[in-house]
Amino acid sequence: MEPFEVHILGCGSALPTTRHNASSQVIRIGNKQFMIDCGEGTQLQLRRGHVHFSFINHIFISHLHGDHCFGLIGLISTFALLGRTAPLHIYADGMLETLMKPHLDFFCKGMNYPIFFHGIDATKHNIIYEDNTITVETLPQKHRMPCCGFLFKEKPKKRHLIGDAVNYYNIPAYMRQAIKDGADFTTPDGEVIPNARLTREADPSRSYAYCSDTLPCPGNNKYIKGVDLLYHEATFAESEKGRAASTFHSTARQAAQIACDAEAKRLVIGHFSSRYDECDILQKEAKEIFENTLMADEGRIFTI
Secondary structure (H helix, E strand, C coil): CCCEEEEEEECECCCCCCCCCCCEEEEEECCEEEEEEECCCHHHHHHHCCCCHHHEEEEECCCCCHHHHCCHHHHHHHHHHCCCCCCEEEEECCHHHHHHHHHHHHHCCCCCCCEEEEECCCCCCCEEEECCCEEEEEEECECCCCCEEEEEEECCCCCEECHHHHHHCCCCHHHHHHHHCCCCEECCCCCEECHHHCEECCCCCCEEEEECCCECCHHHHHHHCCCCEEEEECCECHHHHHHHHHCCCCEHHHHHHHHHHCCCCCEEEECECCCCCCCHHHHHHHHCCCCCEEECCCCCEEEC
């Protein structure tokens, strides 16, 4: 089974601390890497995590608060210094291109690679990226400005050929793909061999959802139902529930309730407020609602 990993680069909130960096993470699916958010300090975290810069071709920005995008211009400049030639695709609110253009014109003249901005509507659930193996969908969030989460989903996989059966029936190479797609096999003598005798079940498709920054959004539960891994912001403890509401953030317990209602398999909480030197209280409160709660931390990798 190909790797499907979430590498946390930063899981702090608006104020950087010596404990946590601003929001950013890299999603690795097979030989592809995608970045979600690019807060200040992301480049250093990429270096510390030994993440290959050149493999990142698609960056998804949840919203235009600085702790989620201030690292972008520096990363773009570094790509140029490293001799990048492959296109870079950035998915974000349409205003980002307007904001970035003067910075690119001034700081990044003469780049050898193109940048394509893809404007997204944070108020709607849409597929914004698709290739032969995965889709990326938007998850509308409730924040002080347009904001969306992202859902990464593998497409249904093909069945596995049973090697002994392939050899026994001497199935030609050119027919094997069709059999993986579900076709039966007819021998030269006219005998039809059912697909179930030639293949075994495909690996299950996996999924990952990113929800930050936001008040709880139960309306997204239908999209993330049964998600393998849910990252949900948990900026505050329950004692700060009022502040969470006024700043359009979630408490750890609220994040856990979303995971519970969506029947997520695992929950990772992050986007921790700078007021917490240690975030154990947040995990403790989340676990009271959803036992399988994990803590984000810089450098931590979650495998799906």
